[in-house]
Amino acid sequence: MHIQDILPPMHAIGWAVASAPFVIHGARAVTREVRENPESRLLLGAAGAFTFVLSAIKLPSVSGSSSHPTGTGLGAVLFKPPVMAFLASVVLLFQALLLAHGGLTSLGANIFSMGIAGPWIGYAAWRLLRGVGTSVAVFFAAALADLATYVVTSFQLALAFPDTAGGLGGAFVKFASIFAITQIPLAIVEGLLTVLIFRVIRDVARPELIRLGVISAASPAEQSATQQSASTTEALR
Amino acid sequence: MSARGLALDTAAWASPWRTRRVLDKAILALGLLGCAVALPPWPGGVAAGVSALVILLGPGRVPARLLARCMSAPAVFVIIGAATVMVSVWWDAGPRIGLASSQSDLALQILVRGISGALCAFVLATTTPMVDLFAALRRARVPDPLIEVASLTYRLIFVLLDSARAIREAQDARLGYTSRAASYRSLSSLSAAILVRSWTRARRLEDGLAGRGYVDALRTLDPPVRASRVFIASSLVLVAAIVCLALLPGYLPAGTLPSILRGS
Numbered sequence: 001m002h003i004q005d006i007l008p009p010m011h012a013i014g015w016a017v018a019s020a021p022f023v024i025h026g027a028r029a030v031t032r033e034v035r036e037n038p039e040s041r042l043l044l045g046a047a048g049a050f051t052f053v054l055s056a057i058k059l060p061s062v063s064g065s066s067s068h069p070t071g072t073g074l075g076a077v078l079f080k081p082p083v084m085a086f087l088a089s090v091v092l093l094f095q096a097l098l099l100a101h102g103g104l105t106s107l108g109a110n111i112f113s114m115g116i117a118g119p120w121i122g123y124a125a126w127r128l129l130r131g132v133g134t135s136v137a138v139f140f141a142a143a144l145a146d147l148a149t150y151v152v153t154s155f156q157l158a159l160a161f162p163d164t165a166g167g168l169g170g171a172f173v174k175f176a177s178i179f180a181i182t183q184i185p186l187a188i189v190e191g192l193l194t195v196l197i198f199r200v201i202r203d204v205a206r207p208e209l210i211r212l213g214v215i216s217a218a219s220p221a222e223q224s225a226t227q228q229s230a231s232t233t234e235a236l237r
Numbered sequence: 238m239s240a241r242g243l244a245l246d247t248a249a250w251a252s253p254w255r256t257r258r259v260l261d262k263a264i265l266a267l268g269l270l271g272c273a274v275a276l277p278p279w280p281g282g283v284a285a286g287v288s289a290l291v292i293l294l295g296p297g298r299v300p301a302r303l304l305a306r307c308m309s310a311p312a313v314f315v316i317i318g319a320a321t322v323m324v325s326v327w328w329d330a331g332p333r334i335g336l337a338s339s340q341s342d343l344a345l346q347i348l349v350r351g352i353s354g355a356l357c358a359f360v361l362a363t364t365t366p367m368v369d370l371f372a373a374l375r376r377a378r379v380p381d382p383l384i385e386v387a388s389l390t391y392r393l394i395f396v397l398l399d400s401a402r403a404i405r406e407a408q409d410a411r412l413g414y415t416s417r418a419a420s421y422r423s424l425s426s427l428s429a430a431i432l433v434r435s436w437t438r439a440r441r442l443e444d445g446l447a448g449r450g451y452v453d454a455l456r457t458l459d460p461p462v463r464a465s466r467v468f469i470a471s472s473l474v475l476v477a478a479i480v481c482l483a484l485l486p487g488y489l490p491a492g493t494l495p496s497i498l499r500g501s
Contacts (some may be wrong), residue, residue, distance in 0.1 A: 004314050005354025006347045027383055034382035037437045038452070042439035045389025052390065052398040054428060069428075090387045093334050094394070097362045097370075098245055100311050103351075104267075104358050159349070161322050164339055169378045172328040176319055189421075196425030197432070204433050232383060 002095065002102030003109050003153065011160045016108025022116045026086030033083070043208075044079070048087045051075055052094055069190045072114055073145030074197065077138065078212055081119040088115025107157050118149040124153075134215075136192035138198045143191030150180040150187075245307055245362055248299055254364040257371035258464040261472070265292075266361035268476035272483070273357050281483025287351025287361050290473060301365045309364075310356060315351030319344040367391045368489035372459050381454045388455070389439070396438060397431055404430055 007015070034041045036144040054071040075084045087236050102110045122145025129137035154175035163170035202209060209215050249255070254262060272285035293299045324345045325335050338374070371388045375381070404427050408414065413423035 002314060004311050004318070004351040004356070005270065005274055006315060006318055006351045007274075012274065027380070030386060031380050031382045034386070037295070039440075039443050041385055042389060042443040043436065044386045046393055046435035047438035048386065048390030049393035049397050050432050052394050053401055053431055055403065056398065057424065060242050087386075087390075090390055094391065096358065096368070097367070098394075099247065100307050100355055100362070101314075102358070103311075104270060105354060157318065160468065161343060165325045165326050165335070174321055174324060174326045177326075178317070191427050193421060196421065197429045200426060200429030201432060204429065205436060208436055227337070232500075 002092075003106040003156065003177060005103030007106050007107045007156075009105075011156075012105045012108060014108075015106075015112050015156065019085075019108045019111040019159040022082070022085045023089050023102045024082070024112060026082045026089075029080075029082040030086050032226035033046060038152055044083070047075065047079055048090050051087060052091045055091070055095065056099075057193060068116060069142075069193065070114060070146050072144035072149060073126075073190070073195050074138075076119035077126045077141050077198075078209075078214055081116075083187050084119040085111070085115045088119070104138060109153075113149050113152040113156065117152040118145040121145055121148040134198070134202075135195050139191040139195050142194035143187040146187040146190045147180065150183040151176065154179050189212065239364045244303055245359075246366065248303055248363040252364040254296070255366070256460065256463045257364070257468065258462045259365055259369055261465060262361055262364055263373075265467055265472035265475075266357055268472060269360060269479075270354060270357040272439045272476060272479045273353035274350055276480065276483040278346045281479055282346075282349040282353050284479045284482055286349070286356050288354065288479065289356035292360055293356065293363060295489070296452075297360065297364060299359070300458075304359070307359065308352075311351060311355040315348060315355075318351065319347040322347060369459075385454055393435060397435055399425065400434055401431055426444055438484065 018023055030044060033044070050072045054069050054074075055104040057069065068168045072084065072088065075087065079087065089107075090109050092102060092107060092114065096104055096107060108227035125144045126137045126141040131138055155172060157175045162170060162199070163174060166173070206215075263367050266289075269289050273289075276285070278283055278448065282414065293304060294301060304418045322340050323336060358392050368388065368391070371391075375384050408423040412419070414420045443451075
């Protein structure tokens with residue numbers, strides 16, 4: 001859910017100020033990374049493009065409506081939240097100017113929900129549950145990141161447009177029941193889908209995942225599997 | 238969905254204003270956007286939206302059908318938001334839901350802001366390709382690595398959208414979307430294939446460019462730009478006129494405006 005140019009000016013400025021430190025921190029992380037490993041520049045560009053394209057893929061949903069994955073959970077697991085804050089800002093700017101999804105004045109609010117809150121909550125779930133099992137951790141990282149984005153968006157709208165009768169709480173219940181509760185089945189779908197995506201990536205692109213530090217380097221028993229997957233990668237090209 | 242994105246982008250590349258300086262266009266678009274968002278919806282917000290529409294269809298030469306297609310996405314978001322504000326939820330010995338007629342002003346404000354805001358942003362989006370925007374940001378001293386990552390993202394988007402469309406068609410032709418289980422399987426392999434393809438593409442691009450001495454930035458020559466003081470001045474006059482139109486009546490006692498206009 002993108003917020004269009006409907007926020008009152010003070011709210012738009014407030015959310016932009018709140019997002020700025022995260023985006024600047026992310027931009028510095030990206031700059032440092034690129035100066036140290038110039039080849040990661042292209043990997044990051046590819047990650048940004050992947051996030052954009054993912055949001056253009058329609059998901060079949062349980063309720064019959066269609067939505068698209070946010071991709072923030074997978075991004076946070078693969079590239080860590082600071083980098084994701086910068087990539088999400090770029091992607092949101094593209095979505096505003098190329099697809100007219102989300103406004104320019106509400107960019108700060110959208111970055112906060114999709115580029116900061118979602119990735120950090122997804123990353124926290126990934127770190128907490130990684131011991132339980134990779135698939136469980138990936139599922140909750142993706143589902144909670146997706147859901148958190150919509151809860152934060154509902155809160156931002158409630159804060160901007162409080163209910164005359166129910167106040168802030170009433171407005172939050174109202175926006176959350178339209179955006180966040182209807183999103184629960186979609187969050188579950190995104191979680192399941194991300195587990196499947198992650199399995200395919202682990203089979204096909206293991207060296208990249210090890211380089212990113214998402215999974216540890218293969219133990220001797222897994223060496224042969226790595227070589228096998230490397231040859232699969234070659235075959236796929 | 239991708240077709241709409243490409244349509245906005247195509248409009249930007251074909252725009253007669255493409256050769257204008259980005260700063261000139263940004264002053265006009267962001268000035269109007271500020272009016273649309275910060276001024277009361279009537280008459281300021283509406284005036285900003287109407288001016289943007291006239292600019293887009295007039296000198297911007299954006300086809301009306303294309304504009305209508307681009308407006309459909311923001312219009313849906315804005316209408317859902319405005320409709321939600323009209324409904325009121327409160328707690329009175331149990332949750333109560335009702336229609337809040339007192340909120341209709343706010344709902345109208347959201348509608349006007351959302352629609353005019355999108356139109357004003359289109360003044361920039363349909364006249365300036367992303368590449369020109371990056372060149373302007375580079376001149377504004379944004380660090381090279383950030384511009385590089387952003388412009389690579391832009392370049393890869395089109396390749397990946399084409400791949401996604403081709404893979405989806407192939408899966409569809411093999412009955413990949415006939416049941417829910419099949420569509421999840423197809424979608425996951427589609428997404429993973431796109432991710433792996435973006436990585437291999439990026440690596441091949443890196444290898445190729447490294448062989449040609451790619452060190453810090455992929456600089457290309459910018460096309461000649463037309464900076465126009467008249468354009469900036471008329472943009473500022475337009476924005477100032479909208480602000481005056483919105484604010485002037487409020488500062489004058491009722492009934493004075495007509496007499497001022499009469500010059501007496």
